Amino acid sequence: MFSKENKLEKFKDAETVIGASIKVKGNFQGQGDIVIEGSLEGSLKTDANIYIGDQAKVVANIESKDAVINGEVRGNIKSRHYLAIGETAKIFGDIQYGEISVAKGASINGQLLLLSEDSKKNEKAKSEEKTQSA
């Protein structure tokens, strides 16, 4: 998801891609990577990673492992591992993260909360479990 130059890139083989002309309403859950370029209202959750494009409008609580936010999000974000907030991002909600990077120009209206070491350890254990079972 993050290139060597630390650019915020889309996942090439995302399991789900929601295009710019699509409106999703409801509770959207997945297990693989999700790319949102359109609009979504409800909730958005995956065990893997989420990419929110710069034209996307999301009114939902978001939960994922890694997340890249470039668009508008109205809701709370929980990124258990790494959260990257791009320069075009507009976030109205609280953010929980394992690690974070925020680009110049991004706007955040909410609280930032670092997840506890216990949460990170749980996440690491989950990842290792998945690697072993794969």
Add this chain to the structure above:
Amino acid sequence: MHVYIYDDYLNKSKYNKTINRIEIRLTDLGLNGKILRLGGIKNIKGAIQNEIRLGAKTIVAVGNNQTVGKIIGSIIDSNSSPEFPKKIVLGIIPVGNDNSIAHSFGIKNEEAACNILLARRVEKIDLGLIGGHYFLNQATIQSMGTILKIDDYTIEITKKGEVKIINLLSDKDQTIKSNPHDGLLDIYIRTQKKDWTYLTAKKLKITNPENKILIDGVLEIETPAEVTITRDLVHAIVGKERMFE
């Protein structure tokens, strides 16, 4: 034993030579069997099940996608009936146009079809069901105004384009990936060149009051329609050049 189901349109004189060529080739390969003509059958399911009772193991559709559509339900019903414990295998000999299903199976023409029947490479393939009609390839509908209801969410499409619900790819489109063994429907929505959506589902409901759904390029049905998929339901004879692993 093979049973060959000839579609009605093959009665036209322009197909005489092709049919003769097929029959000679099948005889040469030792694959000759009983021929049933759909035009003369009122109860397709009854006729096919009767042939299975008499020992038929392979039902071969001689025709196009519509021919496969006409007989696939009878084969599936027989395969799920305790009266017929042995799985009946579907074969296809494509004649004329609208043969995307045969192409998906790696069957390019009637001559190749005869050789493929002889080689008898059997694959299990998922089968889609939409509004009571089975489909092997895909169902399509205009995207504008279409609403898809999947699990706990809905998808609304507000621009012109096309929605494809794919089980088995009919052409080698490098941008689309579809696996007919995973028990999942692949949903592709393309509204502009660079604006596309992709997701998978086991079940969905399609609504569009203005447009109909086109199944396997030949049959149109009204919405709302529920789409489901059953894993590995069809046992089909396929060629080496098939469009799936």
